[in-house]
Amino acid sequence: MDAAERKEILDRYRNHSRRFEAAAQRRAGAPGDVIPFTGPMRELGQEPTTREIEVLQLISDGLVNREIGTRLFLSEETVKSHVRHLLAKLHARSRAHAVAVGFRRGLIA
Numbered sequence: 184m185d186a187a188e189r190k191e192i193l194d195r196y197r198n199h200s201r202r203f204e205a206a207a208q209r210r211a212g213a214p215g216d217v218i219p220f221t222g223p224m225r226e227l228g229q230e231p232t233t234r235e236i237e238v239l240q241l242i243s244d245g246l247v248n249r250e251i252g253t254r255l256f257l258s259e260e261t262v263k264s265h266v267r268h269l270l271a272k273l274h275a276r277s278r279a280h281a282v283a284v285g286f287r288r289g290l291i292a
Contacts (some may be wrong), residue, residue: 196283
């Protein structure tokens with residue numbers, strides 16, 4: 184993934200967030216309360232580990248598993264394991280979605 188692809192993903196995410204916020208404001212006058220999502224992660228102690236956050240940061244930099252392994256002195260299989268755990272813990276559908284969730288939650292910069 185190159186910088187242009189990362190920028191496109193982030194632009195799509197930001198655009199979606201703006202549309203969501205606009206829809207939420209339109210519904211603000213509608214009856215019913217919005218229930219905040221607390222998510223099961225904090226309750227179950229399923230926060231990403233420090234190493235998983237390092238892997239997520241490198242994914243956001245556009246590195247593939249082999250490059251991440253080389254950078255962190257891990258095997259490619261170990262990196263794959265970290266990525267699987269990240270996807271599960273962040274409830275993400277893909278690596279790009281995990282990066283978007285990581286940015287939103289302030290896990291990565």
